Amino acid sequence: QKEDIEVTLLPAGHCPGSVMFLFEGENGTVLYTGDFRxxxxxxxRMELLHSGPRxxxxxxxxxxxxxxxxxxxxxxxxxxxxxxxxxxVRSWTSLTRYHVVWLNCKAAYGYEYLFINLSEELGIKxxxxxxxxxxxxxxxxxxxxxxxxxxxHACRHPRDDEYFRGxxxxxxMTCQNGxxxxxxxxxxxxxxxxxxxx
Numbered sequence: 001q002k003e004d005i006e007v008t009l010l011p012a013g014h015c016p017g018s019v020m021f022l023f024e025g026e027n028g029t030v031l032y033t034g035d036f037r038x039x040x041x042x043x044x045r046m047e048l049l050h051s052g053p054r055x056x057x058x059x060x061x062x063x064x065x066x067x068x069x070x071x072x073x074x075x076x077x078x079x080x081x082x083x084x085x086x087x088x089v090r091s092w093t094s095l096t097r098y099h100v101v102w103l104n105c106k107a108a109y110g111y112e113y114l115f116i117n118l119s120e121e122l123g124i125k126x127x128x129x130x131x132x133x134x135x136x137x138x139x140x141x142x143x144x145x146x147x148x149x150x151x152x153h154a155c156r157h158p159r160d161d162e163y164f165r166g167x168x169x170x171x172x173m174t175c176q177n178g179x180x181x182x183x184x185x186x187x188x189x190x191x192x193x194x195x196x197x198x
Contacts, residue, residue: 003027008048012036015110016137022049028059035064039077067190075190082117085186090122093151098179102169103154104187109133111154112140114188118152119143127153127171148173 005025012018014035021032049055067075076084089101103126105111115126116139125145134140148155148171157163157170164185168174175181 010046010048013038013042015107016112022056022058024056029056030060030062031058032062033064035066037078039079072190078113081188082114085114085188086118086121088184088186089118089152092184093122093124095182097151098176099182099184100151100153100169100173102164102183102185103152104160104164104185104189105154105156106187106189111188112137115154116140116143122152124152125150127155129155129171149176 003025005023008022008024009019010022012020012034014037018035020034020036023030023032043049043055092099092101103111103114112134119125120143125143125147127148127150128134128144128146131141131144131146134144144154148169153169153171153173155169155171157172160170163170163172164183167181167183169181169183173181
C-alpha cells in the first residue's frame with residue numbers, strides 16, 4: 001500500500017541548519033522535533049505550521065526529551081543567559097586587556113547566538129581555532145577570529161580543562177607582551193548546570 005506524504009522542514013532553533021519535520025498524509029499529521037529550542041511565540045510565527053489562521057491539526061508529536069526531568073524544571077531563556085554572560089564578560093574584560101574569558105563550549109555548533117551578541121555588544125571578536133566551519137554562515141564570520149590576541153576565546157584543545165587549570169587558554173596562550181593573562185572560564189551548558197543544580 002502506498003501513500004503520498006508531504007514533508008515540511010521547520011526551523012528548530014537548536015543550531016544552524018537544525019530542523020523539525022512535519023509529516024502530513026492521509027492518516028494524519030505528525031511533528032518530529034529532534035533537538036529544538038524555540039522561544040515563546042516563535043511557533044506562532046511559523047507559517048508552514050498553520051493552515052490559514054489556525055495551527056494545523058497534529059495527531060502525534062515525537063518530542064525530544066533530553067531535558068524532560070525535574071532537575072531541568074527551569075531552563076533560563078537565551079536572553080536571560082546572554083544578559084548574565086554579557087554582564088560577567090563586560091566586567092572582567094574591562095579590568096585590563098590581560099583579563100580574558102574562555103567560553104568552554106563542548107559542541108562545535110550552537111553557540112553562534114552567543115558569539116554574535118558578545119561581539120556586537122562589546123566590540124570584541126571571539127577567538128576560534130578555525131574559520132572553516134563558519135564559511136557557510138557569513139553572518140557570524142565578522143564576529144569570530146583566529147587572532148589569539150582577543151579577550152574572548154572559544155578555542156578548543158583535547159585537554160581543555162588541563163590547559164585551563166595551568167592558567168593557559170586551549171590555544172596555548174598564557175601571556176601577552178610578557179604580561180600573564182588572567183583567565184576565567186564560562187561553560188554555556190544546560191546539561192552541565194542541570195546535573196549540578198543542588
